[in-house]
Amino acid sequence: MPDTAMPSYPIEARNKVKRVHRRGAYDHATVHRILDASMMCHVSYVIDGQPYCTPTLFWREGTHLYWHGSSASRMLRNLSDGQPACLTVAHLDALVMARSGFHHSVDYRAAMCFGRARLVTDPDHKRQALTMMVDRFYPNRTAGLREINAQEFKATSVVSMEIETASAKIRIDGIGEEEEDYALPIYAERMPVRMVLGEPEPCPRLMAGVKRGADLNAYQPGRALDEALVEAYAEAYGTVAQT
Template sequence: METVHDILDEGILAHVAFADDGMPIVLPMIYARIEDQLYIHGAKATRLFKKLKVGLPVCINVTIVDGLVVGRSAFHHSMNYRSVNIHGTARLVEDEQEKYNALVAITDHLAPGRWEETREMTKKEAAATTVIAVTIETAAAKHRAGMPVDDEEDYDLDHWAGIVPITTAYGQPIDDARLKDGIQVAPSIRTLTSRK
């Protein structure tokens, strides 16, 4: 489970899959993990959140892409990655303290410490926001690392092969055009954008 937690803690985007009237749906969502619970949030009008009153089986995928693997033949091209698939039943979070804790965790998962740097959420905003929790019932981590694995006879060919690394990098913050004069970039954002 440690590998699953490590991938979830490093990733920033989850793809949440569920069935809606027999049709498969996949939604990209931000998330946070608190122990063996994943929390996601969104507007109450979203169809996913409308289905939660009865409990909804979901599959959640988080993938971190580490590089393109380029082989000597097109057949042996691949990708280095770390991924986790989670199955569980989504439930509506109705306890106000759990909802608050989840919203703090989701905000801080994107930029640690950011929740404390923002104004307090209004009752109207809280009422318009739905939080769901998914207990990690089953999880499977999958990864690939390393060079291409070409056919033995292809290693003598004059074709380049190797890895093209892919990293997630944060750019320099861009001030909102309506930011008051003298407001500096928040510490959480400075820390985020200074990561190597």
Template sequence: MSAFAKTDLNRVRRLPDRGHYDKETIYPIIDEAYICHVGFVVEERPFVIPTIHARQGDTLLLHGATTSRMLKTIQSGCPICINITLLDGLVMARSVFHHSMNYRSVVLFGQGHIIEDPATKLEALYTFTEKLIPGRWDDARQPYDNEAKATTIVAIPIDSASAKVRTGPPGDDDEDYALPVWAGVIPITQRLGTPLDDPSLNPGIAVPDYLNQYVKSRS
């Protein structure tokens, strides 16, 4: 399936022309973002927690300490909602009312389960590491057994999802285009900076090539 079915759960209601349901739009947004916000309910009280995520095919992975309330709640099978947003620009209109933002956002829904199998868990940890910096897994020390046991990983099959995207210039009222007010878009980008050595780094250890190449690609 190359797209999610449009349902009452995932349908974009406000400005539906900005809605997207195809995985070619949704999955790159998930993969580009470093942080997601997870919404869940505990004892009739809603919580929204920011956390790192990674994707394996049609499954979203979350990880954290075994004591995490969020992960304990998710692995119990309760329905959850996850949001991811990338901000691409500030849209400056001629009128205050029509100011906006260019963005790419995803809302997804599912129910999670804990990953118990050690090999599958290690594969998930690999996915998290390689999402941050491709090539890092083979360079850094890999988890000890006690470290892996202290980490909970929850897999959430993406049952339903939609994206909402705004691009382009402001949309002013016709009569406002003659106003002597600057209008346009101020782009926003997320870039990686020059790596900074750990003060405790042993002498003679240089920034590895794979890391420099990745930073350059995101600069």
């Protein structure tokens, strides 16, 4: 059940969790925590009656979501007036193998956000967004990079969407069976799933003396990616944009 003492998104027909209500949450903290632990999302929209779903890099600032794409994108050409959109993120946390096919499942965290997607057309806003497209994940990295040139700036579009409403859904139940099934001689288990960072592979054409910088400190071999992303977010934005 949502915590009414915390800032929450309004519950409407489009975001209300329909099945297993106890797994649903609408408070900003829960939704944002799931979003900030990811760097890829899927954005769904309808153009001329045809549904599309696009995977893309995204990031959050307060209750605004941003993502980028090519200026030639079909979707981005249709955003001048604000296109209704749904952005989703999902984390697979465990495989659940039960004693019946019906109770096989997964543990997961997911968020679904609704709003109207609009192109960022103000040049200063767009330039800041393109900076944060890097710095949100790798804090302060842009300051040490070659500046974006005019052609790159023109070729890249940025989309912003104010979250009008959203919901999170979390399953952490593990194995759940019919009571009589526990007496069956059938193996069952929960297998945790993590996306873990591997060993860095430096560019073979690095100039002599160029070292890995502090902007990558969150990304250490063996660390879970979602933990690194949350740490990088906190460093990039502090507490200001977390709610």
